[in-house]
Amino acid sequence: MIRKNLLIWITIFSSVIFIIQLASLQLASDSFNRDFAVQEISVYPERGLIFDRNGELLVTNQPMYELIIIPENTVEFDTIQLSNLIGIEHNDLSKRISSAIKYSTKLPSVIQSQISKEENAFLQEKIWQFDGFYLRKNSVRDYIRPFASNVIGYTGEVDQNDINSNPYYEKGEMIGKQGIESYYEERLRGVKGKRYFQKDRFNRIIGPYNDSKKDISPKKADNLTLTIDIKLQEYAESLLNNKRGGIVAIEPSSGEILTLVSAPTYHSNQFIGQDRTANFQGLLNDTINKPLFDRSLQAQYSPGSPIKILNALIGLQEGVVNESTTFKCNAGHYYARNAFMACHNKIGTISNLRKGIYNSCNTYFAKTYKMIIDKYDSPSQGLDSWSKHIKSFGLGDYLGYDLSIGKKGFIPESNYYNRFYGNNRWSASTTISNSIGQGEILTTPIQMANFTSAIANRGFYYKPHFVKKINNQSNIRLEKNFTSIDKGNFEVVINGMVDVVDRGTARIAKIKNINIAGKTGTVENFILIEGEKKQLTDHSTFIAFAPAEDPKIVISVFVENGYWGSRWAAPIASLIIEKYLTGNVERKWLESRMINGSLLAEYEKPYKFQNFTINE
């Protein structure tokens, strides 16, 4: 009976079709599974504060303002007047407004970000004339003390890489870009919270979603206490005025980095405010001064004479020399046939170990080095033994400090020379430059400070680090890294280092009543100009610790093209030691000579396209 049951069958058939469609919509489909109706808004905890080792506040947050537009609320206005008011190009403003309209006419868009408190005060009085515009407060970093920027770093808006590599971040959020801000990003930022809002079909928020039950409150950020002594840092930075180089000061009994200077440098505050992009480009484009390059952590120099200290220790440990071993120097010596290594000691000088150190005798340490290598059957074995000793001082590898930039430096091993000369077809003489820190060895200033720390501690060092406490809780577990040198071998070498300051090459570094152990260095260096290798004025370097009998501070200073170690590096180190240990500096004449001294003329030499003289 088609007639009778027609409608019944149609009803059943329709219901089945409906249920199939509903199953595909509600049970299977994910193409419609996006919930447009709930808006998630992030709530940010205030970024953590940063203090110096003495509790002085270094970094805090300051309010900044953003100029916001809601396009549908605007009425016709004078765009030229507005562009003048906020100080951007008229075209630029028009572009930003049209892209805001493109994004949404109903939702707020940022027209200008990072407007300072002062500009805001000025703008607030005028902006009411422009319907649809308002100023919104947010928070940015305030670097109160404009020092240690190379350590503290800076923050910036996340870029596409940050977003891709960490799903936590969303467009427009801030992230630590450099230094402590970057390394301790997760501690400093806390964890953002979420608030959920119900939207209507115009994308407008009409109230909290689900009575805010799903909301997640933000997790508070951590405050950091650095190991940096900001006053010492400030002083050290002033000493490197108009010079290039690095200073690293460490407390040897803890590995805490007291001061880490790189000159020239930047200021973290340059990365805040309207001019941040221009400032960053400026810093990036300065390829000669390289202010974004941290010379204390990233610059790999030949260590120069300070390496003699290590060679002395290795010689003692290997038993090839002792305290009273003497070598004769004739203003240098022939280390191989027709191969002469010059020395600044006079002809016929006979030095024992201590005198070799304080007079920085090239001959003494070249001969010591040769004996270290030749003690073994093959140069490979000898060199590897030497290399192992050197590396036990933390050279040739990252130190593992809590900043993400750095360089390994380089300590050669036998395979390096084997590859170059063939298996064992080389000898101690071939690698003789290693003995005086001029050869293949490369070190960074922080590595120099670190090995000095190991000497000051008579045989071990603590990993250098920058953060002392997180939320007043101690950050690092101190762990002794022992060197391969027995404790007993240090004293004679340290005596030699004390003599360096007392009567040796660094007498200028002497401070009344404080025993400084140090070692100067004068490092030959070269530059490639139009493919031609040219020698520049030597780097001036100095390592030291004081007081020698109970070291409180270890320091390494590196001044590029400063010539003798005693000309710049030793006085600077000495002033910092005096400042740190006594609280003030009595040798005002030396202080002003260091602060006012400039090497800019020296740095310009190779770029003047004419012949120049070095080591004046």
Place this chain on the structure above:
Amino acid sequence: MNRLSIFKYDLVSIILYLSLVSFGLVNIYSSSFNESSINLFDVSSIVGKQVLFFFLSLIAFIFILFTRSRFFDNSAYIFYFFSIILLLGLFIFGVERGGAKSWYALGPISFQPSELAKLGTALFLSKFLSIIQTDLKSNRDILIVFIIILIPLILTTIQPDPGSALIFLAFIFPVIREGLNLNYFYFGLYIISTLLLTLKFNFLVCLAILMIVFSAYLIYFRTKKIKISLLKFLFSFFILICISFSTNYLFENVLEQRHRDRINLVLGKEVDTSGIGYNINQSKIAISNGGLFGTGFLEGTQTKGNFVPRQHTDFIFSTIGEEWGFIGTIITIIFFSFLIIRIITRADKQPNHFRRIYSYCFASLLFSHFFLNIGMSIGLIPSIGIPLPFISYGGSSLLIFSMMFFVYINFDSSRLMED
């Protein structure tokens, strides 16, 4: 005769009716909910108004139950002509809403006479078909039947409210049930198929398909040796070709752009989720957001955000879909289809022609609303503005459908007692 014994009433249907109305109130409450609290009995609120009309319906229930069913038989033409007069009166006194002059407004309460016309037409059509002399094989009677249906249909169309007008086509079902040649029904299906094919593809494709189908018919008839009127056969073929040929003209010049867009959307010709497809697309999003169990009462985010326009009226099904999930939607569908089938099967037991045909008319109206409304909400049918009976917000709709339902209950209960 004990009228007060409740067991002679179709209690199952009454329970289904009450469940659907209550479920409707719950979903209207949710759809129109905002943070300011709503008093269920506040007549100025949307849900309050619906509750008011529900009480009016219950009062009507009492009256209708105590009315002798013969009263409807006798006064069927009064209902019909009264509603036709009200439809005509709209052209003078009507209030325009959403582009259509289809409302009377009396203070805060407004009334849609096309709803009443459904009841009137159902009663009058039943009356006419139940007259012993009426013969659906006579062309004259078929013409009268079509005129009865077409008058309210045309009046509603020119309001213009083509959605409501479409509903009057539901009366084809009882006419077929009562003996209209099924060929009319098949021919109707062919017309619809022709229209859709032409719109989806073009005239030439449609022509080719028609020729293949008709050739197949001819071969079928020849081989089975079935005698047909070749003249009628070719005439209907010719009419379909004419329809196909003129479809594009009608489509482009008679329909408004919004109608064209709605049809194109379902035909899959345009996919524009922000413009015209917005309603249906948002409705689908809301429904799929519900998943298996739904977001829960008052928890639907799409519902709260008013993403689906007309959600408490024509798109109430999307609220059900979002807040009650797949479970809620299939229960609604099962309740509806069960109610429709129950009315049809019980109507078939009616010895009285008038009451049987009326019940059948009611079931057909219920089905066509159910089919068009839910079909639209889930994106199977172009957007047509008609409510889901018992559930959607709308006083006239609730009142008239309730009355029609109670008339059915009345008729059903008197089945055993009279004749």
